[in-house]
Amino acid sequence: MANLDVEDFIQQNRAVADQVETYRGYWESDKHWLPRREFILRNFNDFEDPHLDHLLALSMVWANNIFMGCRYSTELLERVKEMAEGIVVEDAPVFKTRDEIMKKQQGR
Template identity: 50%
Template sequence: MAGEKSEEDTVSEYLGQNPELAQWVDTFRSYSESNKQWVARREFILRNMEAFPTLEHGVPSSSLDRLLSLSMVWANNVFLGCCYPQAVMDKIKEMGDGIVVQDAPVHKTTKDGIQGRGKRSATTGNAINTCNKANYCIYLAVTVNDEAEILLFNQE
């Protein structure tokens, strides 16, 4: 509708008014992210920065690592259909609430009753293996102290 701004426009306008923040946030873009993926993940990062009060622009910290990890987990879930332990899924769902991804892919999982080719299930504890068509897997292990470790490995 005329007069309404999309979330992407609002974020772009905000970053236009804060060029230092824009430059800093853009350093977190992965070389493999499409524009669509980056715009959505950037919005996730910006919307959730306030939830990490020790986060300072330009200063590496465990809070920044956690926010960036959660943003990647959220993007992997939205764009690749990756699944994670329920506590992590609940957290990223809450953090991503209100972010609209236009033409987001629809993923069927083994939970939906469709047999996934090349997928292996986790064998122990709070860990999950997720494989995609590119033949690599993302392995997320959530430790007792609620920290996440994400590992990539080749399926072959």
């Protein structure tokens, strides 16, 4: 769902869009919320009640990995990356692990 597709979906599904807006954390900037909202909207139909909390948790895992560099199990990261396929995050930070930093230091 490209950005234009997201906006079209929101216009055509106002009730769902309004519901999804209630999941925004007060701490989330537009830069963080808009990609996470797209993640939720893309996968909303696969997680009807009572499993909606699971979708919201997966959206936070994805956002935490992208924006804060949080690490999770390989299986979990593969799942959320597959669920987020096609979502474009502009100016996403790039994180290096301690091992990557140490390897670079040793190479000098």
